[in-house]
Every structure is written in C-alpha cells, then in structure tokens.
Amino acid sequence: MRSEPRIVEVRQNVFRQNDGIARELRTRFRDAGVFVVSMVSSPGSGKTMLLEKTLTAMHGDWRVAALVGDLATENDARRLARSGAPVRQIVTGTVCHLEAAMVRDSLAEWKLEELDFLFIENVGNLVCPASYDLGEDLRLVLMSVTEGEDKPQKYPTIFHGADIAVITKADLAQAVEFDRAAARDAVQAVAPGLPVLELSAKTGAGMREFLELVVSRRKARGKKETAQ
C-alpha cells in the first residue's frame, strides 16, 4: 500500500518574476515622468496604423516614442519611423507576447526623462498578453469593425484587463454592417464601465477624442501623484 504523500505548503505566484519587473518599470516610468500606453489586439486590427497616426499627431507637441513587438519582421518599426518619433522594434521570435523583461531590456539605452509618452505595441494576440503586466499606465484593447461584434465574448480576459476599448476601422463599419450597439454591449458585458471609443485612423474620424483621452489620463496620473 502506498503511503499518503507528504504535502508542503508553498504559495508562490507563477508570474512573480514578470510582476516584479513590471513593478520596477512602473516606478521608473513615474520617476521619469513618462506616461506609458500599451496596445493589444488580434493581428490586423490596426494597431500599427493607429500608432503611426498617433505618433505623427503628437510629435511636436509632446516628446513621444514607441516600442513595437513583432514575431519576426521589422516592417512595423520602419513604417512608424516615418512619424519622426524614436521607434524600436522588439522581435520576439517565437514568443507570442511581450514580457516586462523585454520592455526593460529594450529601454536600456533610452533616457526616459526625455519622454512624455511611450507607446508599446504588443504582438498581435488576444490571449497570451493578458497574463503579462508591462508596467504600463494605460492598456488599450483594439477591435476592428471587420472582426465581428462578439470579440469581447471570445476573449473576456484581455478585455477585462484593459483600461480603454478602441473600435478601429470605423470607416468600414457600414460596408461590413457593423452593429455598434451590439459591440458596445459585448464590451460592457465583460468589462462593466470600460470606456469605448470608435475611430478611423485612416480618415481621422474620432482621432481627436482619442488623443484627448490619452493626454487627459496622463494629466490625471500627475494629479494623483501630487495628491499623495
């Protein structure tokens, strides 16, 4: 007869290493005064296009930079460099998401004090990035009108963990018979109270509201710090 196994209590968070690095990053970002915005979505939802338009619009008024995660290519970084803002690519190889250590290592030579905003584009994936805190202040989840209204129901974890949901490619809404109300309901079902913005980076519709919201969140963080 086999004896009862001996049980030893442990209680260790499996993501402790990533969470620890993310905490250090968050402190560094705040100390340097840089506001960090990350973007997650499925592949082809328009992250790079939105980022390109955002960097171009903000460059001049603000000191902006971007880190872009991609599995294999540097195409996105080349595209984004046209905005004039500093852009660095993180080629993740076979890794399907960014981790806090990759962000830390990519920033090694950057002077964060010289930045107001840092954008981080995650690898196109709505599953794996949900488990990894990157130390960002604001996490945007994007869904395009061409993907269907039920994306939040299929990927509740990532929508629940986001700070703002952005519906992209609004210029195509009519062509694909996008049901705006159903999409908003789907977001609210998995993340009650999550702000939802709709925009087209291509035509510029909704971009002003988007940029204002990002800037206002930076100001709100500043106030919170002063109040503490």
Place this chain on the structure above:
Amino acid sequence: MHELSIAASIVDLAQEEAEKLGVRITGIHVTLGALCGVVREALEGSYEMVVAGTVLEGSRLIIQEQPVIVYCPKCREPRPLPSIQRFVCPECDSPAGEVIDGKELQVTALEVDS
C-alpha cells in the same frame, strides 16, 4: 500559446522550493484563476512535455480551478461569477464591481517524498 513557458516556470519554482527542503517532488498543486489567461488543458499537456526526461517525470500536476469572485456594489457582497463572459451579479443582475479573486496562478503546495 504561452502555456509551455508557464509550465516551465511552475516546474522551476517548485524545484527551487524542493531543493531548499531537500525533498523530491511527486506532485505540484496549483490554483488556476479563471481570469489568469491560462488554459487548463494546454497547461496540463505542457506540463507533461516539460517534465519528460527530468527528475519530475511521472509527477502529477493537480489543478484547482478558482472561479472569479466579484464584489457586487448593489448586494454589497462578494459573488462568484458563473461565466467570465458576463460580469454581472448572479443574484441581482447588476454590473459587477471589483474582482476580488480569480486572477491568480499560484503554486500552492508540493507533494513530496521525504
């Protein structure tokens, strides 16, 4: 699919503890929150792959699923969510408040030969 690297982290973490205690692991207990972003079946399969050919081969991964517990601002009570596709109170149907539990992935205990 990030479960393979997560299974490797679980094994590393458990091995580190076992070495400190001078014991051999026969099983690892984990709590898997419904909102932690990890798929149970994928984690189980990955675990088999990670331990194959190591001292942990043949050990068990025992997964305890933790449902999401939300605070309902209307009932003023913690409530378990039957599904993460609907963040509403299962009692009063009002929008759920803060998540109290169900985000974690934790190694909670080891089964060991001493």
